[in-house]
Every structure is written in structure tokens, then in C-alpha cells.
Amino acid sequence: MSWLKRTLSSSSGRKWLVALSGLGLILFLVIHLLGNLQIFLPDESFNEYAHHLHDGLLIVIGDVGLLVLFPLHIGLVIWLARENRKARGATGYKAPMTATKQKRSFARVLASKTTLYIGLVLLVFVAIHVWQFRLHHSEIGNLRGAILETLANPMWAIFYVLGSLATGWHVFHGFQAAFRSLGFTHNRFTPALVNLGTALALLFAIGFSSIALWIVIAQPHI
Amino acid sequence: MSESTISVTLEVWRQPGTDAAGRFETYQLDGVSTDSSFLEMLDMLNQKLLTEGKEPVAFEHDCREGICGSCGFVINGNPHGPDRGTTVCQLHMRRFKSGAKLTLEPWRAKAFPVLRDLMVDRSAFDKIMAAGGYNSVNVGNAPDANSIPIGQDAASEAFDAAACIGCGACVAACKNASANLFTSAKIGHLAMLPQGQPERYTRTVAMLDMAEDLGFGACSWTQECEAACPKEISVKWISRAQRDYVKGRVVKGI
Numbered sequence: 001m002s003w004l005k006r007t008l009s010s011s012s013g014r015k016w017l018v019a020l021s022g023l024g025l026i027l028f029l030v031i032h033l034l035g036n037l038q039i040f041l042p043d044e045s046f047n048e049y050a051h052h053l054h055d056g057l058l059i060v061i062g063d064v065g066l067l068v069l070f071p072l073h074i075g076l077v078i079w080l081a082r083e084n085r086k087a088r089g090a091t092g093y094k095a096p097m098t099a100t101k102q103k104r105s106f107a108r109v110l111a112s113k114t115t116l117y118i119g120l121v122l123l124v125f126v127a128i129h130v131w132q133f134r135l136h137h138s139e140i141g142n143l144r145g146a147i148l149e150t151l152a153n154p155m156w157a158i159f160y161v162l163g164s165l166a167t168g169w170h171v172f173h174g175f176q177a178a179f180r181s182l183g184f185t186h187n188r189f190t191p192a193l194v195n196l197g198t199a200l201a202l203l204f205a206i207g208f209s210s211i212a213l214w215i216v217i218a219q220p221h222i
Numbered sequence: 223m224s225e226s227t228i229s230v231t232l233e234v235w236r237q238p239g240t241d242a243a244g245r246f247e248t249y250q251l252d253g254v255s256t257d258s259s260f261l262e263m264l265d266m267l268n269q270k271l272l273t274e275g276k277e278p279v280a281f282e283h284d285c286r287e288g289i290c291g292s293c294g295f296v297i298n299g300n301p302h303g304p305d306r307g308t309t310v311c312q313l314h315m316r317r318f319k320s321g322a323k324l325t326l327e328p329w330r331a332k333a334f335p336v337l338r339d340l341m342v343d344r345s346a347f348d349k350i351m352a353a354g355g356y357n358s359v360n361v362g363n364a365p366d367a368n369s370i371p372i373g374q375d376a377a378s379e380a381f382d383a384a385a386c387i388g389c390g391a392c393v394a395a396c397k398n399a400s401a402n403l404f405t406s407a408k409i410g411h412l413a414m415l416p417q418g419q420p421e422r423y424t425r426t427v428a429m430l431d432m433a434e435d436l437g438f439g440a441c442s443w444t445q446e447c448e449a450a451c452p453k454e455i456s457v458k459w460i461s462r463a464q465r466d467y468v469k470g471r472v473v474k475g476i
């Protein structure tokens with residue numbers, strides 16, 4: 001494990017692991033979204049999917065993967081962020097650092113500076129979400145029914161829409177930044193990855209929130 | 223073009239020494255020629271302060287033509303002022319409207335302690351260079367030009383990174399006060415050239431580790447450094463240095 005120790009001993013190495021774990025979590029999100037969207041199917045197919053998932057190997061890989069990736073990603077980022085904060089020194093700037101000479105879009109600049117904080121919001125969101133639909137419903141008889149029931153409550157629906165938007169915002173900056181941290185930069189492919197990240201961000205924001213919105217607005221029968 | 227004059231209000235960070243407490247002082251300056259450079263405007267302020275028997279504002283400068291990297295401070299939140307690709311010595315007062323209020327602050331970074339007023343100690347950059355920003359093989363007298371063939375593409379790309387003047391604006395602009403743009407530009411131009419290959423990975427690891435040890439932050443990809451850089455050096459160098467760093471650590475076992 002000496003390579004891991006060497007890598008962790010530096011901020012560059014830690015950024016590399018943050019990027020790798022982040023991309024792993026994005027892969028998980030893609031699979032998670034594909035599974036979730038089956039809730040739109042009328043009959044029992046969502047529950048069947050949930051049963052297959054829980055009986056299969058995928059859930060074990062998912063659980064173990066998330067248990068490794070999530071704490072790694074968050075832990076390393078907090079470690080980095082603490083050092084980054086100290087690097088400015090005791091006296092900060094008086095003039096607002098919203099001043100910028102960047103030509104990139106406002107959203108992109110804003111995302112790059114807020115992704116850290118949105119990450120903390122996501123941490124709370126994920127904790128509640130996992131407790132609600134994974135730990136609390138350890139017995140998954142009718143998971144679809146439980147979801148429909150919960151999200152019919154406008155408060156929960158708003159909570160999940162906000163969580164979906166936060167996820168999109170995090171990925172909007174994180175996806176392309178991960179490739180840069182991994183050391184991948186290219187005149188043509190980097191702009192393509194930036195666009196792919198935007199597409200993924202929109203996919204997560206719209207895809208996940210569509211479920212909550214559909215349930216709270218259409219109130220489908222359980 | 224006819225010369226005209228403007229008035230500006232300057233809010234300047236005054237700090238007598240590294241360990242002394244600092245504070246902002248406000249000065250009103252009238253009759254500033256729009257043809258004067260920003261530093262000439264400060265010269266004018268200092269002249270005025272001297273005649274009033276006050277301490278002049280300390281700021282660093284040397285070439286005043288944008289090539290040495292001595293000058294630099296933050297104007298209204300922007301390192302080197304509001305224009306892209308320019309040092310503060312190449313910024314001119316015609317850029318500002320009469321009555322403008324300008325807040326001048328030194329680079330803020332733990333690794334860049336303030337020496338006095340707008341002047342900071344950037345010897346941390348020298349320490350990063352000393353950690354590996356060179357080739358240690360002594361090649362004797364200057365060799366014949368073109369004895370080592372280097373493609374035009376590689377040569378000009380290497381030059382893009384070598385254009386770094388070490389002013390420190392990247393550190394000042396970064397929310398993490400990271401020196402990654404400076405360090406990676408210095409790593410990058412050597413990594414582009416055959417002469418830089420033998421020590422490529424040890425150099426990358428040593429320089430980035432030194433930057434971290436000195437208290438500079440890490441990269442969050444906000445890309446403020448590139449926008450603030452008077453030489454408009456690309457953040458792609460940070461990514462490339464990152465690649466070499468991890469390769470050096472994980473693959474080469476440095």
C-alpha cells in the first residue's frame with residue numbers, strides 16, 4: 001500500500017483519488033437513474049426490478065462500492081478544503097472575490113466555486129435518502145408503493161427535487177474537473193467532456209426530479 | 223488623442239512591516255493623466271505623500287513593460303486590474319472613469335507574507351524552483367543551435383508555458399491560494415523538451431510537493447488563475463503536471 005500512502009501524502013495525489021471516486025459515484029448515479037425511471041412503468045415491474053436488484057450481485061457491488069467511494073470522496077475533499085482555506089492566510093481580501101476576468105459562463109464559474117458547499121448539502125440529502133428508502137425499508141415488499149406514498153407529500157417532493165438539482169449542479173462542475181485532475185487534457189476532447197458533463201448534469205437534475213414531480217402532481221395510484 | 227485628466231479615490235492597504243498590523247487608508251488624487259500608467263499614478267500619489275511628509279506606498283516594480291514579473295497587486299478584487307493578459311505596469315489610467323474608487327490590496331496568501339504595503343515576499347516561488355525547476359546536467363559551453371532537433375509545435379507550446387514571469391497573480395486569484403499554475407508552467411515547459419526528460423518525474427513530484435509544503439493550496443479548477451495570468455497561461459499545464467505527478471508517484475514509485 002506504499003503507493004497509496006505516497007499518493008495520499010500530497011494534495012495532487014488526493015485530488016486524483018477524489019476525481020476517481022467522483023467518477024465512480026457518477027457511474028453509480030447513471031445506473032441508479034436507469035433503475036429509478038422504471039417507476040413510470042404502470043404494473044409491478046418496479047417492484048420486480050427492486051427484488052431482482054436485492055437478490056442479485058449488483059446490490060452487493062453497489063453497497064460495497066458506495067461504502068468505499070462515498071467516505072473516500074468526502075473525507076479527502078474535507079482534508080483538502082481545510083488546507084485550501086488555510087492557504088489564503090489570516091487576512092483575506094476586502095474587495096469581493098466575485099470579481100473575475102474569466103470568459104467562461106457565469107454558471108460555470110459559479111459552479112466551480114460552490115461545488116464544495118453543494119457537496120455538503122448532498123451529504124445531508126444522501127443520508128436522509130438512504131435512511132428513508134434503503135435502511136428504513138429493509139423489507140422491500142412494495143417499494144414502489146412506499147415511494148409513491150412518500151413523494152405524494154409535497155414537502156418530500158420538494159426535498160427530492162432540490163436534492164436532484166444539487167446533484168446536477170455538483171456533477172456540472174465535478175465531471176469535467178475530475179478528468180482534469182486525472183491529468184486528462186486535450187484541445188478537442190476536453191471541451192467535449194465539458195459538454196458531456198453538462199449533459200449528465202441535466203440528465204440527473206431532470207431525470208431524478210421528474211420522478212418526484214410526477215408523483216406529487218399526478219398522484220398516481222399505488 | 224488629446225490628453226485628459228481624471229480623479230480617483232484610492233483605498234490602499236498600508237502595513238509598515240510583516241509583523242505589523244495593517245489597515246486601509248483612503249487617498250484622493252486629482253489631475254491624473256489618462257495617458258499615465260497605473261504605476262505612474264502611484265508614483266504621483268507617492269510624490270504627493272512625500273511632500274505632505276507621509277510615508278509613500280511601497281509597491282514592487284522593475285521593468286514596467288510587462289516582462290519581469292515584479293509588479294502586481296489586486297485592484298478591486300482583480301489581480302493586475304480589470305484587463306486580461308496584462309500586468310499592472312501595463313495598465314493605463316484611461317481604463318478608468320473619473321471618480322473611480324479603487325481598492326488596492328497586496329497578494330493574499332499564507333506563503334506570500336506582506337513585506338510592506340502592497341509588496342509581498344515571493345521567495346516561496348524561488349523555493350519551488352530550487353526544488354527542481356532546472357536541469358542538473360551541466361552541458362558545458364553553449365551547444366550548436368539545432369543540435370537537438372525539436373519540432374516547431376513542441377517548441378512553441380513549451381514557450382507558452384515558459385512565458386510565465388512568476389508574478390504570483392495565479393496565487394492571488396485562486397480561492398485556494400494555489401501555486402499550481404506557476405508550478406505546472408515551470409514543470410510543463412521542461413517536460414515539453416528533450417532536455418527536460420531525464421528528471422521529468424522527480425522534478426514534477428519535488429516541485430509540487432514543495433509548493434504544498436510552503437502552504438499553497440490545491441486546485442479546484444475554478445480557472446481564476448488562467449484569467450488573471452498576464453501571460454494567459456492555460457490551466458492545461460496543471461492537468462499535465464497532475465498526470466506526471468501521479469505517474470511519478472504510482473507508476474515510477476517516486
Ligand code: FES
Pocket residue numbers: 282283284285286287288289290291292293294309310311312
Ligand atoms: S514591472 Fe516588470 S512586469 Fe510589471
